[in-house]
Each structure stands twice: as structure tokens, then as C-alpha cells.
Amino acid sequence: MAQRMPEIRALAQLLGRYREPDSTRGVLELAVTAVPLLVIWALTWNAFDNGYWLGLLLEVPAAGLLVRLFMIQHDCGHGSFFRSRVVNDWVGRAIGVVTLTPYDYWRHNHAHHHASSGNLDHRGLGDIDTLTVREFLAQSRWRRMLYRLYRHPMVMFGVGPSYLFILKHRLPVGRMRGGWKPWLSTMGTNAAIAVLVAAMIRLVGYGPFLLVHLPIIILAASIGVWLFYVQHQFEDTYWSHDEGWSFHEAALHGSSHYHLPTVLRWFTANIGIHHIHHLSSRIPCYRLPDVLRDHPQLAGVGRMTLLQSLRSVPLVLWDEERLRLVSFAEVRARSMPDLPVIADCCNL
DSSP: OOOOOOHHHHHHGGGGGOOOOOOOOOOHHHHHHHHHHHHHHHHHHHHHHGGGGHHHHOOOOOOOHHHHHHHHHHHHTTTTTSSSSHHHHHHHHHHHHHOOOOHHHHHHHHHHHHHHBBBSSSSSEEEEEEEEEHHHHSSSHHHHHHHHTTTTHHHHIIIIIHHHIIIIITTTTOOOOSSSHHHHHHHHHHHHHHHHHHHHHHHHHHHHHHHHHHHHHHHHHHHHHHHHHHHOOOOTTOOOGGOOOOOHHHHSSSSSSOOOOOOHHTTTTTTTTTHHHHHTTTSOOOOOOOHHHGGGGGGTTTEEHHHHGGTTEEEEETTTTTEEEEEHOOOOOOOTTSSGGGGGOOOO
């Protein structure tokens, strides 16, 4: 459903009435996420006495709850989860210790993502690296191979997420000249993580801690990156250069409506309603369904089901002529027919 710019701006203003947080609801949402996570973590640790595989089964809902906790931290970063900015910030910082994400540093990068999403002239901070077809073809063979490796599913959703949350978040990479705030956020989070990990190891032992918590972290990280990926990396997404870029159009048409089953919508805190989130990021996650209920015409904008989202994985380059994402195979067929077949390792 294409919409003209004045209509999108009017819609953004209309959504203002959904922006008011309900602090009581926020406390409830936090409680029904954090308490079950603690309970399942304890049950998982105890389950290992009856067999490792039973414990692994329990780690799946635990990872889902950790993802939901990250989404609450995400809303705190937007100042939308509680009424008080101070409460948002300190709850976000506390959650960041559990999600291995330095809250203030991440919030800054994420704000940049919202301010420049879909802008080809402002890529590289808080988003998935995406080249245009022209840029890709202009690079050396070695740099093309590196980009293909980066966009390979095993890297993007396997190795990459673990590296991001476990290692990259330990230093304010890319913000070395940002003053003392990125360092304070990151090092303060690292210190709190060290204390928490030491306490957990003292409680259950080094080996059991790794067997229980590491798989939860790895699975949750992969789920989180997958969600972020499909929210912007789909065939008819929106990209434009500065002169033609529009914040409102990028928000509504450059973000998907990831229509998940009810259970998964709960575990992901409605983040799949991403086009509305980008259009008005101050709407709390628990009020996003209200928008679709009151404005059902928006449900079809950028709608993508779980099955349909799998088709977005091979789409890795922005075609500025056809205004859509394309795969390496499409580019090779059109522009690089002599490209070695071995390069298909990076396609699904």
C-alpha cells in the first residue's frame, strides 16, 4: 500500500496518542519477563542432573525470554517503556548487564540507526552493512569475497551475533573519539558483568555455568540479529541518497511488519511491528498492537510472515536501478557471468 509523503507525516502525528507509557504496565511486563527467566535458568541448571539434553530444551524458552528482556532495554533506550527518563535509563543499564549490551553506548548507535535508516549516504553505524550493486562490482575480488563472507548465513546468524554480543560490545569500537561517555558506559557494564558472572560461577561452578548460560546467550544473540535483519533486509525495502531520502518514507516502507505467531510476538515484545516503531519510536512495545487494531490498513504495509522472511536471506545488494534488494546470483547472471562457481558458497 503506497502512501504519499503528506499522508505519512499526518499518520506519524496521529500516532502521537499512543506514545504515553504506562509505568504500571511496564513494571508488569518487566516482571513477567525477568522472573520466568530466573526460574527457567535455575530449572535448566537442575535439569542437567537428569541429562544434558533436557537442560538444552529448557534453554530455548530461556533464550526467548532473554530476547524479550533485550527488547525492554531497547524501549528504555527510546524513553518509551516508563514515564520517567531516569527509570528508563537505569532499568536499561541494569538489563544491559544481563544482555551483555552497554546501554548508553548502544542507545547512541541505535538512535543513529533510526535517524538515518534507509539513507545510502549514512550507512555503517547501528545497521547491517549493505552495499549497492555498483559498489560491489567496483571492489576488488578480495573485498568482494570478504563482503560475501560477511553476508553468508553462517556468519550473519551464527558466528557474527556471538562475536557482537560477547566480544565487540566489550569495547566502544567506532566511538574511540566520542569522549568519556562511551567508555564509561562500556566499562561500567563490563565491570558489572564480571561481578555477575563471578557470582553465578561461585553458585553453580565454572563448567555448569558455561553449559547453561553460554548456549542461552548464543541462541538469544542469533535470534536478536535475525530479527534486526528481517526488519530492514527484504526485497522491497527502502534505500535512497540524501537528496531523495525521507525519514517518514524510510520508516514506513523501509521497515517490515514481521507478522509472527502469537507466542513469538510475545517473546519478541511486538518488535515485528517495526514499521510503526520506526514511524513513532516513542510508542511502547506493549501499545504497538493497539495501533494495528485501530488502524488495520497498516497491517498490510511491509507484511512478512515467518516463511516469507526466509526468502530475504539471499538478498544482499541494493539495486539502485530496480529499487530493490537482489542476490549475488542475480548480479552474477547480469554482470559477472565469469564469476567462479565456488562463490556460490555464500548463497543459500
